[in-house]
Amino acid sequence: MTRLHDMGGRYGDGPVVPEPEQPLFHAxxxxxxxxxxxxxxxxxxxxxxxxxxxxxxxxxxxxxxxxxxxxxxxxxxxxxxxxxxxxxxxxxxxxxxxxxxxxxxxxxxxxxxxxxxxGGPADRASTVAPRFSPGDAVATRPIAANMLVDGGHTRLPAYAAGARGRVLRYHGTHVLPDASAHRLGDAAEPLYAVAFPASELWSHPEHPRDEVILDLWQSYLEPAA
Known part of the structure; x- marks a missing residue:
């Protein structure tokens, strides 16, 4: 399915207009x-x-x-x-x-x-060993799709598919949304904070040296070639 909320890098939706922090609720x-x-x-x-x-x-x-x-x-x-x-x-x-x-x-x-x-902590024990460490160069899957359920939920943004970045932090093992959203159990696996240069994500970034940091599960990643 087309994920309607996955709007990063999409044209035609107009500018992002920041709202004031107060009031907290507008109605x-x-x-x-x-x-x-x-x-x-x-x-x-x-x-x-x-x-x-x-x-x-x-x-x-x-x-x-x-x-x-x-x-x-x-x-x-x-x-x-x-x-x-x-x-x-x-x-x-x-x-x-x-x-x-x-x-x-x-x-x-x-x-x-x-x-x-x-709250609702999502960290869980897992038998999946971490594959990456801070500083490692990684690349996301070329297609941002749920590999367990056709058209299912995933936290890999389409704009970051096939992008190269570097691991900033290892968060431990956490519930995999791709499984959890479809009641397939926790399927916990390693979770990382990964930094991507703006120039890797956008065709014409206004500030090419900016970085976007995404929290991504291990199954979304491969070692960068």
Whole structure:
């Protein structure tokens, strides 16, 4: 599938316009959208990679016109119905909500601060040995595609496919999103911070000596020729 969110280096979308850091939420409903998304995630029916994939699976016309939090809410609605947490009729208001066995897993207000402080660590033990070290020259796969699921989720940006860079840091072994987003288990493998010269990624970079640093899993990389 074409990953709609993978916009780096794409023409025709206009300039990036930075927004002021304050206010944190630009509309009252934005904070509610964030809260509902976090509370629904606490039900344990999906993980962060599944939720990211749900957003990139939105219809192209919707993804293009929706704002940031509208994308969140549209994907959340899809996940709630897909996992059976609610029915389509309940969600649309055409049926009265029925009691759910998931009620026992609800995120209570008193637990929110603890849950947010704990986060969702993605580091895991793995039998896959690290292949690279800081300073090594590497190249990404020439095609930025999920190798496990045709058209599936991946964290290798299309603009970085086939690019040469150098390893800056080894992060340890972490859940592989390409597997996790499709409920195929953690499939943890080594994760690296890799620096790419702007001139390696863009045809006409405004500042060729700039670098872009990406966190990339080992299966995305090969030793640079």
């Amino acid at each position: 009252p409903w934005h904070k509610r959208a964030l809260a509902i998304t976090l509370a629904a995630g606490a039900l344990g029916k999906w993980n962060i990679d599944v939720s990211r994939h749900a957003r990139e699976c939105l219809a192209a016309k919707d993804y293009a016109r929706f704002s940031y939090y509208e994308k969140w809410m549209a994907a959340l609605a899809d996940l709630l119905v897909e996992t059976g947490a609610v029915t389509r009729d309940e969600l649309s208001g055409q049926a009265a909500p029925a009691p759910s066995p998931l009620g026992a897993k609800r995120l209570a207000a008193a637990d929110v601060a603890t849950v947010l402080a704990t």
